Amino acid sequence: MYKLDQNETPLFDALKEYVDRETIPFHVPGHKKGEGMDEEFRSFIGENPFKIDVTVFKLVDSLHHPTGPIKKAQQLAADAYGADATFFSIHGTSGAIQAMIMSVVSAGDKIIIPRNVHKSVTAGVILSGATPVYMQPELDKRVGIAHGVTPETVEKTLKANPDAKAVLIINPTYYGVATDIKRIADIVHSYDIPLIVDEAHGPHLGFNAKLPMSGMEAGADICAQSTHKIIGALTQCSLLQVRSKRVDVHRVQQILNLLQTTSPSYILMASLDCARRQIALHGRELLDKAISLANYAREEINKIPGFYCFGEEILGEPGVYALDPTKITITCRDLGITGYDLDMILSNKYHIQMEMSDLYNVLAVGSFGDTKENIDALLKALKEISQDFYGKGNKKADFIDIPNIPSQVKIPREAFNSEKVCVSLKESIGKISGEFLMAYPPGIPILCPGETITNEIIDYVQRLKETGLYVQGTEDPEVNYIKVVK
Numbered sequence: 001m002y003k004l005d006q007n008e009t010p011l012f013d014a015l016k017e018y019v020d021r022e023t024i025p026f027h028v029p030g031h032k033k034g035e036g037m038d039e040e041f042r043s044f045i046g047e048n049p050f051k052i053d054v055t056v057f058k059l060v061d062s063l064h065h066p067t068g069p070i071k072k073a074q075q076l077a078a079d080a081y082g083a084d085a086t087f088f089s090i091h092g093t094s095g096a097i098q099a100m101i102m103s104v105v106s107a108g109d110k111i112i113i114p115r116n117v118h119k120s121v122t123a124g125v126i127l128s129g130a131t132p133v134y135m136q137p138e139l140d141k142r143v144g145i146a147h148g149v150t151p152e153t154v155e156k157t158l159k160a161n162p163d164a165k166a167v168l169i170i171n172p173t174y175y176g177v178a179t180d181i182k183r184i185a186d187i188v189h190s191y192d193i194p195l196i197v198d199e200a201h202g203p204h205l206g207f208n209a210k211l212p213m214s215g216m217e218a219g220a221d222i223c224a225q226s227t228h229k230i231i232g233a234l235t236q237c238s239l240l241q242v243r244s245k246r247v248d249v250h251r252v253q254q255i256l257n258l259l260q261t262t263s264p265s266y267i268l269m270a271s272l273d274c275a276r277r278q279i280a281l282h283g284r285e286l287l288d289k290a291i292s293l294a295n296y297a298r299e300e301i302n303k304i305p306g307f308y309c310f311g312e313e314i315l316g317e318p319g320v321y322a323l324d325p326t327k328i329t330i331t332c333r334d335l336g337i338t339g340y341d342l343d344m345i346l347s348n349k350y351h352i353q354m355e356m357s358d359l360y361n362v363l364a365v366g367s368f369g370d371t372k373e374n375i376d377a378l379l380k381a382l383k384e385i386s387q388d389f390y391g392k393g394n395k396k397a398d399f400i401d402i403p404n405i406p407s408q409v410k411i412p413r414e415a416f417n418s419e420k421v422c423v424s425l426k427e428s429i430g431k432i433s434g435e436f437l438m439a440y441p442p443g444i445p446i447l448c449p450g451e452t453i454t455n456e457i458i459d460y461v462q463r464l465k466e467t468g469l470y471v472q473g474t475e476d477p478e479v480n481y482i483k484v485v486k
C-alpha cells in the first residue's frame, strides 16, 4: 500500500554515517560531540545524543532547502500519511499551525475558525493579519467541555461569509472527540477554499481503523499533527501535511523558512524520521494495544463511585461523530472535587502525572508506551480517592451558559499592536479588549483581543468568580483588571 520502502530512515542513517566516519568537528554546536559539555549533564544523558547533535552540512542536509536525506525523509512521511508533501516542524504543531494559516490567508482575508482554538491559531491570525470569523463548538454540559463544530455550523458560517478564504477546524479535540470531518471537507470545498486541520491530537489517526478518520483521509488540504504527542517523536516534533491544489507547497516551505530556526535539532528531526517508520510499519498493532488498554481503563473507571469516563454512549451527540478511544477523560464532578484537585492529589500523593485538568476532568493520554501495571496503578489510586471523597457532601460546581460572541471592532493583529491601558472590569464596559478572557469550563474565550466588552460579559465573569469557577487570560491573575485598547 505504500509506494516507498517505509523501512528506510534516510536522515537517521546519514547521522549514523557521520558518527561512523569519526568526523573531526569544526562546526557548531560548540560542545563538539559532547566533549565540551557539562560533565554531570553529559553523563546523565549518555554519549550518543551528542554525537548526532550536528548542524547543517551536505551529508545531513538542510531543513530549509532539503535536497538529500531530509528531503527523502519528508517524502517517506508524505507516503505514509497519503499527502502530496510533508514538512518537518521542530517548532511543534504551534509553529506548523502558524505556517498553515500564513500559507493560505493574508492581511484582510477572512478565516473561519472555531472559538475554542489553541493559542497558536490566534498567533497565526495575528501574524497573517487575517480577520477571524468564529464558529461556536458544541458544549457538553455534563462533562463541561467543548466538542467539535458540526458540519451545519460550518455550512451556516460559510453561507454568511462566502468571501472567506479558508476554514480551520480542530480534529480531534484534546479529549479525543472528532467531528464529521469528511462532510466538513465537502462543504468547504464547495466554496473552493482550503480546509486547514489542527490535528495536533491526531498523528496516529490514519493507522488504525478503530480511530476517527484523519484529515488527509477526509480530503483536508493542509493539516498539522503533533507527532511528539501520541507517537514516538521527541517533544517539539510535528508534521505538516499538504494534499491540495488549493495550497501552494512552495509557499508553505517559504513560510516555514520564515518561522523556523536556521539551527534545527538533528536529534529531533531523526526522531521524526524514526517515528514515521514505526507508525507506518507497526502502527496498527501498537495502536490495537493502546486502544485495548485505554478501553480497559475506561470500563474500570466507570465502576468506581464518583467517576465518569465518557465513551461510545456519547456518539451522535452534537459535535461528536467519532471518538479516539486512547484519550481517557476522567470526570470527577460527582466527587465534589475539581479536576485540578484530582490532578494535584494524583501527582502529589500517588506520583501519577496526568496530561491536563480542567474544572470537572483530568485527561489521561493513552499511547504505545502504556502498560497494564501503570493503568492498574491509576485505577488503584482512583479507588482510594473515591473512598476519601465520594458521598462526603462536597458541593458540585455547576455549568453556567456562556454569553454571545461580542462584536469585533479591531482585528486581533491591530488590537495586539495597539497601545493599551489597564482598567477595572466595571470601567471596561463598552471599551475594546486588548486581552483574552477565558472561562473553565469549557475553555472557550468569552472575549478576544479587538472585541467590545459588554455588560453581559462582565456579569458572567462575576458569576463565574462567585461560583468559584476559573477565569483566566488577563495579565492580572485575579481578573479584577483588564487591558483595553487606548
Ligand SMILES: Cc1ncc(COP(=O)(O)O)c(C=O)c1O
Pocket (backbone or CB within 6 Å): 091, 092, 093, 094, 095, 097, 118, 120, 170, 173, 174, 198, 200, 201, 226, 236, 238
Ligand atoms: C488543539 C491543539 N492545537 C495545537 C497545539 C500545539 O501543539 P504543540 O504543543 O505541538 O505545539 C496543542 C497543544 O496542546 C493543542 O492542544
